[in-house]
Amino acid sequence: MEQNNREGDSVADGNFDLPTKKTINFFPPLYRQRYSFVNDLVNRHKPKKVADLGCGNALLIQMIKSHSCLELIVGVDINEDKIGSQRCKLSPFSGDYLSPRDLNLSIILYHGSAVERDSRLRGFDLVTCIELIEHLDSQDLARFPKVVFGYLSPAMVVISTPNSDFNPLFPVVTLRDSDHKFEWNRKQFQTWALGVADFYNYSVEFTGVGEPPEGAGNVGYCTQIGVFRKIGAPETASCAAEQCGEHVYKVVYSVSYPSLQQREVRRLALANEVSRQVQSLRQSYVSGLSAAQSGDRQGPPPTKANRLAAFSGPVFTELEKRNIEKAPKPFCCGGEFCVPLERLLAYPKVNRLCDDADAMRALLEGTVRLSRDGSAVTVDLQDDDGQ
Incomplete structure (x- = not known):
């Protein structure tokens, strides 16, 4: 789902030079800023298990997999062909054998939907949903918090989505991508996020990436981000697996990295x-x-x-x-x-x-x-x- 933006099909990530408005160029590119935000979170909070829902071409997984704290990274996407093509990018290199990790690391890519329940993703330390929710229709959007916050119940959730307050700065745009079902302004996103956080016992902080051009600071970031943290002890993966053994995702790729534990x-x-x-x-x-x-x-x-x-x-x-x-x-x-x-x-x-x-x-x-x-x-x- 994030792939369209990465390839420049999105207005926010592309260059559009029309006479009525100036082109907005982001450096680094906006998708890189989103992934760097997650990478910084991993660096600060040292999660062991991370799941990226709507992982697309697995660029985020490629970016974070070098963190020594990680023991399991899972990617889920509804496009099986897209995630299956990323095997070579996620496989260990010769240097991984010459200089093995201290801890085991497994990477698993699943074919499946973010609104389907699979017990193998319960109790993770971090779940990321980068440019995902705007691709969901109204029925799937209603199911999304029930699955992610209620069922998976991770310690932390990061959700990014376009900020429609920023859209008037682009040359011509209704929605930034043809597959987007909606795009929320800041008030709409924050109202939804605060309601979800309150219902499922999370706190939430709002930030974003993609600074507006000079003189347009009132529109906020181009990409708005909510960082949700579970209040109280998160459910452990072992307990979750015992409670419910639903396995609906299909494994497309799985690899284990060499480590000194072997x-x-x-x-x-x-x-x-x-x-x-x-x-x-x-x-x-x-x-x-x-x-x-x-x-x-x-x-x-x-x-x-x-x-x-x-x-x-x-x-x-x-x-x-x-x-x-x-x-x-x-x-x-x-x-x-x-x-x-x-x-x-x-x-x-x-x-x-x-x-x-x-x-x-x-x-x-x-x-x-x-x-x-x-x-x-x-x-x-x-x-x-x-x-």
């Missing part, structure tokens, strides 16, 4: 970081040996501080540097270079993945070479290039 992902991430750190330490050790053997006197002698800088670099705090320096030192045993697990655990990136030597040993088994007693990671002192 053992295999954590295992591979740990092995990659340990291998990277061990090779860095080995190269520093070999370089120091070569300099000593050649009698190289260029530059300062390899003091304790120099060695630590080679190992840790400038990115560590003073406390982290002290922890690294206190940890057991790498050593050589025959032709092998050995780095104690306790040393590796002193490095923050490794410690983030695993903070216990026994757990590290179990995770690393089969991915890197361990010493006979399992207390250190070992590699050949000289690599294939003889370095």
Whole structure:
């Protein structure tokens, strides 16, 4: 439903140059301002579960999915072909595997209507309805609050809709989009929203995006927004699912992102970081040996501080540097270079993945070479290039 606006079919998002009135250009584009508003809310309130009703081409989902707090994002739209075409944009990239999230994240796209009840969306932290309600006919508009506020009962609801007070500023407009059934002025929207909030035990605050041009501030924002917050504790999803198991939406797309909560992902991430750190330490050790053997006197002698800088670099705090320096030192045993697990655990990136030597040993088994007693990671002192 929001898609028409995004593609520039809407007067508010397009450019119309008629001699009677000046073109109004929004920067960033109005749809971006709406999504940025939601993105800022997610950043401030840290919801775990978000549902976007009328998600269209899922641009809002693409924008917010990088937030580390999110564990489930759901998109619902009545146009199955449109949402089904967004799979590649929502799939994990290679970087998501190289740098996995701390928490699990699932994204699900459903084919369905915002005025249908589906218990899988009950008890969410945030439900967004961006440029949705103006597409509903009178019967669906009457059902909308019963479903969203009464049945789904999220902790927060964000509703945006055109402000018809702004429409006279456009060159020629009755409704901003051919699919709109109505467009409310500020008083109409606020009267409706306050009635809904009172009936379903929500508070509501009004704001908007799309500043009017200079001298026309009395018309308000181009897009008006209501932010509703549930008064009292919201119903939990588990309780909701037990009370009613209505599943009317059709799953069009579902994907899970790699996270450190998944053992295999954590295992591979740990092995990659340990291998990277061990090779860095080995190269520093070999370089120091070569300099000593050649009698190289260029530059300062390899003091304790120099060695630590080679190992840790400038990115560590003073406390982290002290922890690294206190940890057991790498050593050589025959032709092998050995780095104690306790040393590796002193490095923050490794410690983030695993903070216990026994757990590290179990995770690393089969991915890197361990010493006979399992207390250190070992590699050949000289690599294939003889370095």
